[in-house]
Amino acid sequence: MFLYRLLLALALPLLLTRLAWRVLRGQESLSDLNERLGGGPDGPARAIWLHAASNGELASAKPLIEAMLAQSHSAILITTNTVTARALAQGWGLPRVSARLAPLDARWMLRRFLGRFQPEALIIVENELWPNRLTLTAERGVPIIAVGARISARSARRWRKIGLGPRLMKSLTALSAQDAASEAEFRALGLAARNTLARLNLKTAVAAPPPRERLDWPRAATVLAASTHEEEEEIALAAFAKARALNPVLRLIIAPRHPRRAPEVARAIEAAGQPYAQRSKGEAPLQPVYLADTMGEMANWYASAGICLIGGTLAPKGGHTPFEPAAYGCALLHGPDIANHAEAFAALDTAGAAILITPDTLADTLVSLDAARQAQMAQAATLALGALSTTDGATRLAQSVLGRIGSAQG
Secondary structure: OHHHHHHHHHHHHHHHHHHHHHHHOOOOOHHHHHHHOOOOOOOOOOOEEEEOOOHHHHHHHHHHHHHHHHHOOOOEEEEEOOHHHHHHHHHHOOOOEEEEEOOOOOHHHHHHHHHHHOOOEEEEEOOOOOHHHHHHHHHOOOOEEEEEEOOOHHHHHHHHHHOOHHHHHHHOOEEEEOOHHHHHHHHHHOOOHHHEEOOOOHHHHOOOOOOOOOOOOOHHHEEEEEEEOOOHHHHHHHHHHHHHHHOOOOEEEEEEOOHHHHHHHHHHHHHOOOOEEEHHHOOOOOOOEEEOOOOOOHHHHHHHOOEEEEOOOOOOOOOOOOHHHHHOOOEEEEOOOOHHHHHHHHHHHHOOOEEEOOOOOHHHHHHHOOHHHHHHHHHHHHHHHHOOOOOOHHHHHHHHHHHHHHHHHO
């Protein structure tokens, strides 16, 4: 902890400078910055504090939040790392729910936040296990429960190496892992058996929102590179050019994980020699490549594409969710880095519902996937992922979480 806090103290001035620059550029407000420092407008005291990093994690927690509201009278204070996720929570309009930006993991900011709101409990979604947040909250006697928790073997090794794992596990009142592999890693790090709740992948309970619009492109000939990172766009573009030489009706949607990278992605498209239209500029999708560089519109692109290349699987990011594109009936392609959803990808691959590709095999795969094969893969994906879910998983997890909170307070 000493080393972590030392490194954080050294990094904090740079982080605060970056946040101040975002305010000066109009990307965030002074009120947003104040919330990140543990201040901001008043909210409910003694609420259950639920933290989710961004849109995907928060959306996956919505069924759990609704189940908790139905089973208790507590208010819920949601914190997120991004303004878009905060807006998503506010847009739900759920009773007894408020949302704000999360305090940074600096002790004085957390003490400011905890002193103001005095949360009844802290629920952490997926992998937001920040050392200061956990230890300072636990020191106040506040129960801490992690849900949908995941950790890769690589991250677990790093936690063991720096010695943080056992201390953080002792801070947790309970943990529900996303999959068996993550649960085993948390147990190896020191999570007590009595603090282990039934596993649940929260994303299995998420309903796919209807698209607001679809591209007027032939769906079976449309490829979506979804939530891509650096270098993944170049891989997709190179394969697309080869595949389109054999099948000229192919179209490509590129939806980068972070829309702020749009200028970089646009340069990659230009370097590949592909004509393109850009969503954020309001350009009509009349070119073979469409740069979908906006937030909150992924449903449109999933619904428009027959094939989805899942981002973060060809870059060292652990892979993004296969659940969302599968819900829209896409044929799923992925690279080798799938640690974030290893259980789901294993089930998909075994069922023939997804295809493991490399930069060298991607073009041939795009050419080979006709409409009939896409439909077969989509049906297989529905069955494979359905086997991982339980219809009342969120309800049962809410009962367990609220029970642990009550026991800890009693």
